[in-house]
Amino acid sequence: MKDRYSYVLNAILYIVYLGNVKFDNFIGAIVYFPFYLFKFCLPKRISDIYIKRISKGNEEYSKLIKNPKNGSCMDCSESIFGLLYANYTFIPLGLIIGLLVKQYGVLHPIIYMPIIIIMIAITWQPVRRKVFKDYRYLKYFKKFEKEDKQWHRKWMWRTAAFCLGSLLSVAFGIYLCFACAIGRFDLWNLMTRG
DSSP states (O other), X not given: OHHHHHHHHHXXXXXXXHHHHHHHHHHHHHHHHHHHHHGGGSOHHHHHHHHHHHHHXXXXXXXXXXXXXXXXXXXXXXXXXXXXXXXXXXXXXXXHHHHHHHHHOSOOHHHHHHHHHHHHHHHHHXXXXXXXXXXXXXXXXXXXXXXXXXXXXXXXXXXXXXXHHHHHHHHHHHHHHHHHHHTOOOHHHHHHOO
């Protein structure tokens, strides 16, 4: 079971990483497009040198940015993955904070911060150990690169479901917070209460 959990987390991170690489390619194409148009203003001999230098610079930039160990695409993927995973803590957080508000009334926001930090730290520990410790995800990335197109499509949909579940857990956590604080779990009465 532990290995399967690690496999799922790494597969989701891999799909998020591929999405960031595609987004970076799209932005790079938009940024470099005017430079490629500029070649028509130059003489033929100089435009060939110009295009060669731009292509070489683009390749070096691509290697630097898309490096899975320490490139900015991986940093962005790690942040997005961490945010999506942390969103799943909203359900227990909503329950805890709602019960605190019901019991003691509205407290100062500083009281809630340690609860939020502790919850996120507790839930992040398995991810850190299974994915990011000693760059374990690199071993999985090499395995995932060899997978076929059907595997990539299947995991793209699973990653989309993971993202949707993350957003739904935020909404449900907020609902739980208000429902516990007010004392009603009926959504209609919660929205129409005056």
